[in-house]
Amino acid sequence: MSKASSSVLMILKNGLRNYKYKNSKIKPIDSNEGNKGAIFGFRTKELMKYARGIVITSSEAVADNIDGLTHWTPNVYRYGTYSDDARLTVKGHSENNLRQINTFVVDIDLPGKKFNHGEIVLSAYDRMGFMPTMILDTPKGYQAYFVLKDAAFVTSKSNFKVINVAKKISENIRKELAKDLAGVDIGCNHFGIARIPRTDNILFLEESYTYTFQEWLNWSITISEDKKADIVQMPRKETKKGRQIDENWVNLLLNSNSLRGSKGVYGRNNVFFTLALAYYSSESPLETCQYNLMEMNERLESPISENELDRIITSAYSGEYLAAAKDKVRTLCHTWVDASLTDDQLFSQPKGWYKFKKARKERVRSHSKEWQQDILAYLATQSYTYKPFVYSTKKEIREEIGVPERSFDAALKKLKETNQVFYRVTTGRGGGIMIASVKALMRTVILTKKEVREAYFNAIRETFLVPGTIVREVFYQLLPIEKSMEQLELLQPGAG
Template identity: 50%
Template sequence: MQIQEVYSLFLKQGIRQYKFKNSKIKPIDYKPDGKKGAIFGFRSKEKMAAGRGVVLTSEEAILDNLDGFTHWTPNVYSFGTYADKEKSIVKGHAENNLKQINTFLIDIDVPEGESLSERQIIDCCINSDFGFLPTMILKSPGGYQIYFVLENAWYISNKDNYGSIRIAKRISENLRIFFGKSLPVDFSCNHFGIARIPRTDNVVLYQPHFVYPMQQWIDWSMTFAPAKPKRKNSAGLRVLKGKLRGQVDEPWVKILLNRKEISGTKGVIGRNNALFTLALAHYASGISYQECYDFLDEFNSFQLASPLSEKEYTRTIKSAYSGKYQAASRVVIRRLVTNWT
């Protein structure tokens, strides 16, 4: 395993290959890179917790510190800077600054006194209908970290209210749920933040050809999601027979759930009102907040061409379940159906 190739596979040209200044290995005839992003490196878990790190803008800079970092951000940010004059506190590794997502990560925390092998992790993948094998498995002091590197970078744009992040986050959540059924997964760590960095002394498995296109992950996530406890009356799913439970089983719900083009067009009752009205129908039908949140989150993230941001989506669902409203308004329902069908 060539560690330089590992970094190139992970970072997918998101940062420069060589230092912009003072490079020791850049070829004389090398043409300068265009605008690139930044990642962050940390020399210990304690320094990481304190935010004391290094802004890295080239693969060469990582190699200059070979095995000197314990943690990094494998997904690339638009920029990185320092919050203090001494340039020791890093700033910029926030979700809304993500430039591209390169990998999904599963963090395995093995409880004290218990054991787990990389073979068990592989068995978890192959003894099921999962269909993916890890690109890399790292051994950490408390367990393992499993990397699934994308075939191509998944670029982030704020033009769609960061909908690309929401799609990736839903896939990451489903991955954690899948592995959490048989492995001690840490569900609390950031989906696309800081992780253990591959070094010459911690890689237990590396298969560079096990990289997958984002669309394959989206297809898997949409297939896997219905396996979670969900209401079974939605677009593309069977309609419950027998007595209706309330508004949630009325025809207009299925109609709206099939309209991926619903957007936040100015002056037109649209995306926010559609999600709010659908949530009210769930509330009026006695469906729990969490079940409604998860179900409509998939509709918002995967089906809407222009989804709500996570913050706005959460605010909308909470408002519907605030107790201030009894059910979805018939006037609003008619306007939504008229506008979008």
């Protein structure tokens, strides 16, 4: 079985029958399989746009067609059928027909030169602690698959809640990766059509990198908790003192006529939802919100339907949300109004709305966490793929960063304890410190040929006097390792 076929079956997780219902070439005589789900396949992107494809209900049919497909639905639907007598146009690949969720897919669209796909692995590991199962090459970028260890089934018993939960996880994955990677499409369908794995487009595949739905959910909850600080949480009794609808950004967005739906960016629907949250948090009557947003929608060159607008406003007034998030507001205004707008121009009444920390320069002492961040930032500017370390003296590094001696030592110790940096101090004439961030070392691991990775890990152990168990814990789960006796000199102080 080819690598592509194996990966496809691994993703589908027994969501289809093993054999074709009719005309099977391999079906045992006594086989009696029950009904399972269906997926959809498309032979070109152009045909996909018009839903011209095929319905696939068995693994046997997948194997027969995989080489002729460019796109598919990796998540399984309850059924699939055709909408025309000629059986050319498929239907059934809609969210309300999902049977099981097998994978999260992240689409990365790059208009210009591509970055190395290893950066996706690095970002995923660094931001989330999870690894992509597979990365596919696409004409304009990449698609990263994060395959579940076991399928998450969509059932009426759970009131189909798994879909909403899974969408939130998918959204958080995309937002986290977008912090490091250009071109991450945040707004595309979470469980729709994707590129199909083929021998000619698989750049990275490690089937052991799968995680349970519960692991993803626990991570997503943590991410959502971290973001609560960005959500306005003003007590109802104080709304008259500082209402969101009195903020400058509300009028700026209300009067923006260029809004439209746009792939990969927050578009019209997000603007309407954010404005509706502002009205809701300000305790404006529902009718006032509806009137103002409908009037705004009518002015747009590309308005949305009344039903869609009603749905958005109803969601905002559902009581599930407190108010608009500051980072979302900033992004929308920079996208659709003016990228140069400052917070002072957007948020005219910060008191009672947002909790600010004192500017660092205004505090007598900086927190240790911030000194750690300064050290990591410094290392990031001094590290290169084939020289992922800094060799200098503590004094020179401290003076470069501006960190007091005791604070530097404490921050460095903490970074080492948390496996964020490795370092080694040498004494005597010509002595100094060799220090490398684990992130920089990871980037080198990803971009280094497999043949020399084991030698590279040995070099890390020897150079930084790091126990093999630590190296194994930090790096061995990063990429499959192929042992090699070849020596590597990347970590010699004189290496360029």
